[in-house]
Amino acid sequence: MSVTYPIGFLAAGISAGIKPSGKKDLALVFSKEPAIAAAVSTTNKFKAASLLLSLSHLRQAGEKQAVLLNSGNANAINGKEGMAITNRIVSALAKALKIDLPSILFASTGKIGLLLPEKKITGALSKLVKNLGQNGQAAAEAIMTTDRVSKETARETNISGRKGMVRLGGMAKGAGMIKPELATMLAVLTTDAVIEKEALQMALREAVNQSFNLITIDDDQSTNDFVVILANGEAANRRIKKETKEFYLFQEELTGCCLELAKKLAADGEGANKLIAVKVTGAWSLRDARRVSRRIAGSNLVKTAIAGESPNWGRILSSAGSCSARMNPQKISLSLAGTPVFDAGEIVAYPEKTMQKALAASEIEIELDLGMGNFSATAYGCDLTEDYVKINKEYS
Incomplete structure (x- = not known):
């Protein structure tokens, strides 16, 4: 239908x-x-x-x-x-x-x-x-x-x-x-x-x-x-x-x-193997929530990390921090593929095997709580693979 x-x-x-x-x-x-x-x-x-x-x-x-x-x-x-x-x-x-x-x-x-x-x-x-x-x-x-x-x-x-x-x-x-x-x-x-x-x-x-x-x-x-x-x-x-x-x-x-x-x-992004959902909560405003979620979902460094099934969560925080949105690193918490990795300015230890298994999934969720307010938004993107370059190089 x-x-x-x-x-x-x-x-x-x-x-x-x-x-x-x-x-x-x-x-x-x-x-x-x-x-x-x-x-x-x-x-x-x-x-x-x-x-x-x-x-x-x-x-x-x-x-x-x-x-x-x-x-x-x-x-x-x-x-x-x-x-x-x-x-x-x-x-x-x-x-x-x-x-x-x-x-x-x-x-x-x-x-x-x-x-x-x-x-x-x-x-x-x-x-x-x-x-x-x-x-x-x-x-x-x-x-x-x-x-x-x-x-x-x-x-x-x-x-x-x-x-x-x-x-x-x-x-x-x-x-x-x-x-x-x-x-x-x-x-x-x-x-x-x-x-x-x-x-x-x-x-x-x-x-x-x-x-x-x-x-x-x-x-x-x-x-x-x-x-x-x-x-x-x-x-x-x-x-x-x-x-x-x-x-x-x-x-x-x-x-x-x-x-x-x-x-x-x-x-179904060009060359994509994984759907990425970036859920931002605790934002000061709806605009901030959307801005941060879209920035992370669009980051090539984040997308390639997801493609490589790498738990490189530092790229996520770096991308978020580059936005002109209100945030305080001491209030932020981050989970990657359902696993907490950062909380209130501190690294959270996680079992590597559990993370590796989670990152092998076809859908990956990134959850970022800014701890600044009550607004939230979820942006969607995909991983970035070698096939993206190949498809666009050959497209005519």
């Missing part, structure tokens, strides 16, 4: 010949009924043409109905012709779907600095539309680049409507160029909830802050990062308004979807 789990959503994923490998590279998510949309995008100054078009369409009044996605080509930093090709492709899709042009959003991922192969994509649109159905997995596969596995999620909320409980679905891709705000990734989320547009945007922003903005793989930010959610109202529930009981229930489940996808992105 994926983006098609909520009522009224269809998806497709096919090969349009963008990738030399012949693998799937063109996806479409479609709502049978017009939907309200909310989105969060990269802060990178070099935004991709696909993203610029989507942001323009989001600023225009009216509901949205389709999200087109391609992999194998980032459609970024390719000048006026790149923008012109983007507009022509989306215009062709609007004609094929028989919907208004501004109701279509577009996202791309792949190598930067190339023009989209316009004829290949427009020539494949008819097949793409014909393949619309319960094909969420195919769509998720079509947006993969260096990802090893597709990332999907689906869940049911505790909000009831005339057609059953409100549902959520989603898919994402990542693998490399991952850092907070957002990360190098695309995500499409769907829901059949009836919800106010302002409430949807608020819920998405908070969900992203608690998930995609807390993952890091290589601390490089993409030109294409885009998270979008469509809500078509097909569940026929009572309209969700911000700061109501139903709103917080919806936000909790949306955050759960995003967090599940974010963890899958971190675990």
Whole structure:
């Protein structure tokens, strides 16, 4: 189950010949009924043409109905012709779907600095539309680049409507160029909830802050990062308004979807073998907690230590200490893979065999208590191996 789990959503994923490998590279998510949309995008100054078009369409009044996605080509930093090709492709899709042009959003991922192969994509649109159905997995596969596995999620909320409980679905891709705000990734989320547009945007922003903005793989930010959610109202529930009981229930489940996808992105980082969870507690502020957790998760020295299954916890404290967050070394305690190693400024002895066994696991948790307050945050990352260099050296 994926983006098609909520009522009224269809998806497709096919090969349009963008990738030399012949693998799937063109996806479409479609709502049978017009939907309200909310989105969060990269802060990178070099935004991709696909993203610029989507942001323009989001600023225009009216509901949205389709999200087109391609992999194998980032459609970024390719000048006026790149923008012109983007507009022509989306215009062709609007004609094929028989919907208004501004109701279509577009996202791309792949190598930067190339023009989209316009004829290949427009020539494949008819097949793409014909393949619309319960094909969420195919769509998720079509947006993969260096990802090893597709990332999907689906869940049911505790909000009831005339057609059953409100549902959520989603898919994402990542693998490399991952850092907070957002990360190098695309995500499409769907829901059949009836919800106010302002409430949807608020819920998405908070969900992203608690998930995609807390993952890091290589601390490089993409030109294409885009998270979008469509809500078509097909569940026929009572309209969700911000700061109501139903709103917080919806936000909790949306955050759960995003967090599940974010963890899958971190675990599938380029060349990664281990997922790293960095839980910071006792922070003076939420900002401090997030800042410290992200710094540790993004530290190459920490990541390589985890890859080598080395209990080099000094790297963790050194990374934390480099942050502009309030902390006092005499109040800090640290556990690595469930084993205390540092407490209140003093080294804690630990059994080496126990630590070695713990560090051999595929998921490693780092717990750091700053002892300064009551705020906490958990960031996610992955280990750094020789394969990361190999993958990026060969990627073209």
